Amino acid sequence: MPEQKDAKPEAKQEEPGRQEEMKDKEKQGKKTREQELAEELEKAKADSDHWKNEYYRAFADTQNLRKSLEEDARNERRYCAEGFLAGLLPSLDAFHIALQNEPPSEETRNYLVGFRYIYNQLVKSLTDEGVTEIAPNKGDPFDPDKMHAVEVKEDDTLPPNSVLEVMAKGYKLHDRLIRPAMVSVSKAKEEAKPESEDADKEEETKQAAKA
Secondary structure: OOHHHHHHHHHHHHHHHHHHHHHHHHHHHHHHOOOOOOOOOOOOHHHHHHHHHHHHHHHHHHHHHHHHHHHHHHHHOOOOHHHHHHHHHHHHHHHHHHHOOOOOOOHHHHHHHHHHHHHHHHHHHHHHEEEEEEEOOOOOOOOOOOEEEEEEOOOOOOOOOOOEEEEEEEEEEOOOEEOEEEEEEEEOOOOOHHHHOOOOOOOHHHHHHHO
């Protein structure tokens, strides 16, 4: 019986140590759980930022695509007559050339008045649709963006690279070039070589042939 009384106090002495150990484990468990929650929160935040950036990128791409499609649609409406105009130009050129000639008879001149009225109305209708003529004058500087040089001629009355003659007008639809103006362009006359110089060269050629 006395031995049993001594065993009880020992059990009571060990109990506080176990309680401290359990508290430490409990604290560690709480700390580990807090770390896990913090990591999960950080991951969720990173995922949120990622998908937010993806959304903004997709939204920007969609906006750019919408603007591009709207621009294409505007250009389609703006330049829908380009093919028709290109096909009409040869007839317009022929009409214009015919009106430059003065007919000999009074009767034909009366017809010409009506044709000129029709031509002017046609040009006005094209102008209303955004068509502009490119009609350079003689002496204007040659502009490669609006003109095409059909031929180059020597001329000492105008500076080099000047318009000498307009063979056909050019046309633009809004800001798009449909056809450049067909022109002839001036160039400086080549200086004539002295006859003595030509004779000297001919003599040199003969001497070289004999040698």
